[in-house]
Amino acid sequence: MNVISKINDLRVTIDHLKNTGKTIGFVPTMGFLHEGHLTLAKEARTNNEVVVMSIFVNPLQFGPNEDFDRYPRDVERDTELARMSGVDILFIPDVADMYPGKQSITMNVEERVDVLCGRKREGHFDGVVTVLTKLFHLVQPTRAYFGQKDAQQVAVVEGLVSDYFFPIEIIRVPTVREEDGLAKSSRNVYLSQDERQVAPFLYESLQEARKRIEEGERSPSFLTGMISKIIQENTSGTIDYVEVYSYPELRELKRLEGDIIIAVAVQFQQARLIDNIIISVQPEEDYYV
Ligand code: AMP
Numbered sequence: 087m088n089v090i091s092k093i094n095d096l097r098v099t100i101d102h103l104k105n106t107g108k109t110i111g112f113v114p115t116m117g118f119l120h121e122g123h124l125t126l127a128k129e130a131r132t133n134n135e136v137v138v139m140s141i142f143v144n145p146l147q148f149g150p151n152e153d154f155d156r157y158p159r160d161v162e163r164d165t166e167l168a169r170m171s172g173v174d175i176l177f178i179p180d181v182a183d184m185y186p187g188k189q190s191i192t193m194n195v196e197e198r199v200d201v202l203c204g205r206k207r208e209g210h211f212d213g214v215v216t217v218l219t220k221l222f223h224l225v226q227p228t229r230a231y232f233g234q235k236d237a238q239q240v241a242v243v244e245g246l247v248s249d250y251f252f253p254i255e256i257i258r259v260p261t262v263r264e265e266d267g268l269a270k271s272s273r274n275v276y277l278s279q280d281e282r283q284v285a286p287f288l289y290e291s292l293q294e295a296r297k298r299i300e301e302g303e304r305s306p307s308f309l310t311g312m313i314s315k316i317i318q319e320n321t322s323g324t325i326d327y328v329e330v331y332s333y334p335e336l337r338e339l340k341r342l343e344g345d346i347i348i349a350v351a352v353q354f355q356q357a358r359l360i361d362n363i364i365i366s367v368q369p370e371e372d373y374y375v
Contacts, residue, residue: 087165087168087169087173087174087175087176088174088175088176089165089176089178090175090176090177090178091177091178091179091180091183092179092183093179093183093184093224096175096177096179096224096225097224099175100138100224100225100226103136104226108135108136109133109134109135109136109228109229110134110135110136110137110138110225110226110227110228110229111129111130111131111133111134111136111137111138111227111228111229111230111231112130112137112138112139112140112221112222112225112227112229112230112231112254113126113127113130113137113138113139113140113173113230113231114139114140114142114217114218114221114230114232115139115140115141115142116141116142116143116144116157116272117141117142117143117159117160117161117164117178117272118157118158118159118160118164118272118275119141119163119164119167119168119272120262120270120271120272121262121270122233122235122261122262122269122270122271123139123167123233124167124171125233125259125262126231126232126233126259127139127168127171127172127173127231128171128172129231129257129259130229130231131171131172131173133229134228134229136174136175137172137173137174137175138173138174138175138176138177138225138227139168139173139175139176139177140176140177140178140179140221140225141161141164141168141176141177141178142177142178142179142184142217142221143157143159144184144213144214144217145181145185145213146185146209146212146213146216146217147209147210147211147212147213147214147217148210148213149207149208149209149210152207153273157272158272158273158275158276161178164176177221177224177225184217184220189216192212192216193212193215193216193219194212195211195212195214195215195242195245195246197245198238198241198242198245198334198335198336199211199238199242201238201329201331201336202238202327202329202331202336202349202351203238203351203360204238204242205327206326206327206351211238211239211242214239214242214243215242215243215246218243218246219246219250222252222254227254228254228255229254229255229256229257230243230254230255230256230257231257231259232256232257232258232259233258233259233261233262234258234259234260234261234362234364235261235262235269235270235271235360235361235362236360237258237333237334237347237349237362237364238336238349240256240258240334241333241334241335241336243256244256244334261361261362263289264286266286267286267289267290267293268282268285268286268288268289269288269289269359269360269361271357271359273357273358273359274357274359276354276356276357277354277356277357277359278354278355278356280322281321281322281323281354281355281357284320284321284322284323285321285323285354285359287316287317287320287321288317288321288350288352288359288361289361290316290320291312291313291316291317291350292313292348292350292361292362292363293363294312294313294316295309295312295313295348295363296348296363296365298312299342299365299367302370303342304341304342304343304367304370305341305342306330306338306339306340306341306342309330309342309348310328310329310330310348313328313348313350314328317350317352321352321354322354323352323353323354323359324352324353325350325351325352325353326351326352326353326358327349327350327351328348328349328350329348329349329350330342330346330347330348330349331346331347331349332344332345332346332347333345333346333347333364341370342367343367343368343369343370344366344367344369345364345365345366345367346364346365346366346367347362347363347364348362348363348365349361349362350362
């Protein structure tokens with residue numbers, strides 16, 4: 087595995103790969119790797135000749151009161167894990183190289199951001215698309231891999247790639263979970279023992295919603311109410327949001343139909359956890375607006 091920190095070194099390496107016609111699978115991450123990230127890498131490994139992973143804690147996507155400074159980092163361990171997962175090129179740039187000065191052009195995401203994390207984390211997705219635009223230009227991937235755990239991110243990135251004609255296929259990979267259902271996340275290390283015990287109720291509440299939908303429930307407000315109740319009654323966390331939308335458009339629905347996302351965000355003492363499910367809902371036979 088080739089570990090690269092300098093932009094120019096990456097350019098030279100990528101130029102060579104492009105000249106030889108290799109397909110490139112790209113996995114952008116913020117590091118502190120876990121099985122979720124490694125599953126994306128394995129997926130990339132299966133379908134591309136070369137796998138590039140980046141590790142970059144992007145300051146632009148953190149708000150002033152968010153956890154940029156204390157975001158967990160362990161480059162040595164990450165390097166070993168990336169190597170074991172079949173990554174060919176691990177790109178770990180410095181903030182000063184990615185953002186050498188004030189940006190002369192800034193990016194604003196206009197669609198799919200007035201809901202879910204976008205509403206709560208102002209400017210977050212502007213930072214995400216800014217760094218991804220830089221990384222996409224540098225890595226020139228054939229395919230880029232993103233986790234469904236950050237489903238709004240996938241929806242926004244699909245918009246980026248489509249609006250700006252990036253010749254990149256975006257692959258959404260299902261959320262990887264702990265045995266008890268908790269979505270794997272770098273931030274899980276910040277849960278206290280008690281919080282860790284009750285954190286699986288996020289996914290459990292989503293599973294309960296799935297069950298109700300299978301039984302015929304089609305009311306978004308009934309489901310969000312039920313999910314909120316389960317989380318409130320069983321965890322010490324504070325609900326940030328429980329929302330239901332069409333996916334990937336992220337539009338409000340009066341009744342559930344088509345591809346939908348049910349998403350939750352819960353603030354614990356030191357960690358904010360998110361989770362979601364995406365379901366294809368059959369239209370109601372006897373329901374007319
Ligand atoms: P991050 O390092 O948190 O920015 O995540 C990097 C990529 O890994 C993103 O595309 C995430 O959606 C994805 N990812 C993070 N956690 C998981 C998970 N539990 N399952 C699948 N993908 C994940």
